[in-house]
Amino acid sequence: MSAKINSGSLTKDQAQFYEEQGYLVIPDLLSDEELAPAREAMTRKVSMIADELFQDGLIPNKLEERPFQYRLAELFQDLSAENFLKYGRSWRDRIPGYFTLMSNPKILDAVESLIGGELFSNPVYNVRPKVPKVAAGAVPWHQDKSYWPDANSNPVITVWIPLVDATEVNGCLHIKPKTHRKRVLKWHKETHTGTGYTALKESQLGKTETVVLPVTAGSAILFNDRCLHMSTPNLSNEVRWSVDLRYQPTDQDPMTSHGAGFLARSRKNPAKVATLEDWLAGRAEHM
Ligand SMILES: O=C(O)CCC(=O)C(=O)O
Numbered sequence: 368m369s370a371k372i373n374s375g376s377l378t379k380d381q382a383q384f385y386e387e388q389g390y391l392v393i394p395d396l397l398s399d400e401e402l403a404p405a406r407e408a409m410t411r412k413v414s415m416i417a418d419e420l421f422q423d424g425l426i427p428n429k430l431e432e433r434p435f436q437y438r439l440a441e442l443f444q445d446l447s448a449e450n451f452l453k454y455g456r457s458w459r460d461r462i463p464g465y466f467t468l469m470s471n472p473k474i475l476d477a478v479e480s481l482i483g484g485e486l487f488s489n490p491v492y493n494v495r496p497k498v499p500k501v502a503a504g505a506v507p508w509h510q511d512k513s514y515w516p517d518a519n520s521n522p523v524i525t526v527w528i529p530l531v532d533a534t535e536v537n538g539c540l541h542i543k544p545k546t547h548r549k550r551v552l553k554w555h556k557e558t559h560t561g562t563g564y565t566a567l568k569e570s571q572l573g574k575t576e577t578v579v580l581p582v583t584a585g586s587a588i589l590f591n592d593r594c595l596h597m598s599t600p601n602l603s604n605e606v607r608w609s610v611d612l613r614y615q616p617t618d619q620d621p622m623t624s625h626g627a628g629f630l631a632r633s634r635k636n637p638a639k640v641a642t643l644e645d646w647l648a649g650r651a652e653h654m
Pocket residue numbers: 495497506511525527538539540596597598609611
């Protein structure tokens with residue numbers, strides 16, 4: 368994979384597609400180099416987990432030489448779902464590489480094309496190590512808004528980016544187009560996988576078509592927080608690494624009950640944009 372585009376700004380057709388369909392795929396938005404800081408942050412966390420598993424006598428070897436897409440899967444291959452879920456189904460650590468990714472100008476360009484140049488990075492961002500054969504692999508049909516039903520934060524735009532190619536085998540995203548105009552549907556909490564995901568029943572999905580979205584590493588899928596989506600289990604032998612980042616206009620609810628977001632871009636007041644130090648300190652930078 369190589370750097371294919373310099374700006375993430377959307378064409379009129381792309382912006383129109385997003386408005387009509389509730390989602391948009393931007394192929395190969397980010398280069399390998401641009402993903403590297405996030406990959407390093409993930410590697411740091413995996414090493415921390417390997418140290419802990421080793422100290423607890425759960426693994427005989429920390430597999431330090433194994434490649435990024437295999438190491439975490441192999442660390443857990445003889446362990447249980449409980450062992451894995453102890454670290455959470457998704458991660459939200461304050462490691463600098465994540466801030467670098469969330470502040471990536473191409474991502475911000477794309478979002479700016481949809482909601483303007485005053486951009487708040489929502490506190491809800493997830494790093495997803497979707498490990499084969501372990502609970503929390505599949506994510507049920509849901510609307511992201513079910514996680515913040517009371518927040519006045521419309522629109523929240525999710526930017527979903529895989530760090531390995533996301534395929535039908537390792538569990539790529541599935542989306543129901545045009546469902547972003549729906550009200551927030553009544554959801555329930557999934558209980559059997561121990562993940563607590565919000566979920567919708569089959570009967571609530573209606574006849575809307577499903578689009579399967581395999582994408583290459585560094586591509587981005589943008590979607591509205593009412594758009595129905597899910598992902599299938601990871602049936603490969605590698606980790607389906609991805610991040611889901613979220614952005615909204617600065618004049619909306621900063622959703623502080625979910626953590627501290629940050630001012631990611633301001634055309635009006637660029638000096639106010641949060642620095643890495645602001646973010647690491649968890650300062651709620653907001654206009
Ligand atoms: O990454 C996945 O498998 C699911 C992502 C998701 O549900 C989300 O970003 O809201």
